[in-house]
Amino acid sequence: MAAVYQIPCLNVDIEALLRNQDDLGRNFSKLTCYKKAGQELATELREHIRIAIAIVIATIASQSIDALYKEWQSNARVIAEIYHKFNCKIKFDKINTLFQEHLEITLAEAIAIIIHDCQAAQIAGDIALARIREMTDYFNSKFC
Numbered sequence: 826m827a828a829v830y831q832i833p834c835l836n837v838d839i840e841a842l843l844r845n846q847d848d849l850g851r852n853f854s855k856l857t858c859y860k861k862a863g864q865e866l867a868t869e870l871r872e873h874i875r876i877a878i879a880i881v882i883a884t885i886a887s888q889s890i891d892a893l894y895k896e897w898q899s900n901a902r903v904i905a906e907i908y909h910k911f912n913c914k915i916k917f918d919k920i921n922t923l924f925q926e927h928l929e930i931t932l933a934e935a936i937a938i939i940i941h942d943c944q945a946a947q948i949a950g951d952i953a954l955a956r957i958r959e960m961t962d963y964f965n966s967k968f969c
Contacts, residue, residue: 839878846870853911856968862911869904876900880932884939890932897928914967923960930956 850867854860876897883890905921934949 839874842874843871846874853908857911859911862907866904866907869900869907872900873897873904877931877935881935881939884936894928894932898925901925901928908964912967915964919963920960923956923963927953927956927960 847867849870850863850865852863853866854863857863876893880890880893880897883893901924902921905917905924908915908920909917930949930953934946934953937943937946937949
């Protein structure tokens, strides 16, 4: 979101996001005992961030995001497939639904921030956080 306000620390923020995706991959490797699981997940999560950044940039430039959003949805399906492939307790339909809902509300929050609709951004942000917690709770229930 630093791109919205042209903050000079954008590259640092992006690098932190990408490191977080690598950390998520490493943690998934440990939970599944498969190094490949974490590598596949981290690769797709990094792509998730790349697409999100492209969507923000396109939105700021008043360009269509339709193709990017479809790409983001497809990427989320791949992420859901990875989670399910390496832990059959994680149901593909459930995690895919959670990811698709995450994309929808994250996009709504980003657009609200870009157009300076603080109330809508706050509401969407609260929902996005609740969805992330729901995903986290779902994952935790499948590993404990």
